Amino acid sequence: MRRVLSIFLLGMFAVLSVRASDCGALLGTCDYYQCLEMREQCGSDGYYLKFGKHYCEKYQADEANYSEKGREFLANIRTCLQEELEREQIRANEFPRCSKVEKFAVGTHKYCYQQYGFCDLPRKDRRHIKLTAKKELIHFRMLLFGFWLEKACIGD
Numbered sequence: 001m002r003r004v005l006s007i008f009l010l011g012m013f014a015v016l017s018v019r020a021s022d023c024g025a026l027l028g029t030c031d032y033y034q035c036l037e038m039r040e041q042c043g044s045d046g047y048y049l050k051f052g053k054h055y056c057e058k059y060q061a062d063e064a065n066y067s068e069k070g071r072e073f074l075a076n077i078r079t080c081l082q083e084e085l086e087r088e089q090i091r092a093n094e095f096p097r098c099s100k101v102e103k104f105a106v107g108t109h110k111y112c113y114q115q116y117g118f119c120d121l122p123r124k125d126r127r128h129i130k131l132t133a134k135k136e137l138i139h140f141r142m143l144l145f146g147f148w149l150e151k152a153c154i155g156d
Contacts, residue, residue, distance in 0.1 A: 023086075027079055027082050027083060028075065028079040028082065030056035030057045030060060032056075032082050036048045036052075036085070037049050040097075042098035042101070043098075046098050046101070047101045051105070051106075052105065055132075058132060059074050065128060066128065067125055069122060070122065073116055073117070073118070076112075077112050080111075081105065081108055084108035084111070085104075085105060085108075088104060110145065113149065118149070118152065118153070119152055119153035126153065130146065133146060134146065
């Protein structure tokens with residue numbers, strides 16, 4: 001019984017430590033999403049793990065297949081998307097709840113992609129970014145973003 005109580009208290013301490021920590025220290029890394037997940041506990045089907053961390057790791061693992069400009073773009077986008085979550089947390093004094101975070105986070109993609117010049121990337125990089133997301137599109141809102149992205153650079 002004493003051991004069970006110790007394990008329970010240790011687990012509670014770990015959760016409280018994450019809640020008290022600042023995920024902002026992990027900006028620019030895929031661990032940022034894991035930190036948010038530990039704070040908010042949205043589950044494996046929640047935005048932080050199913051989308052944020054998943055695609056962050058997917059693009060990061062594939063960076064060698066991009067030009068230098070493409071790798072720089074991916075790093076900037078990763079940080080931009082995470083900074084937008086941080087700004088929302090500061091504005092609302094909390095992170096968007098699990099039920100609302102996907103809508104908010106996906107909504108920041110247009111801003112970040114425009115901010116860091118998606119259309120200025122080499123065509124090969126743009127195509128690779130879109131193809132990576134299309135292969136396993138897991139969020140309807142991202143499908144809509146994909147349509148926007150398809151049209152964003154018409155003429156290039």
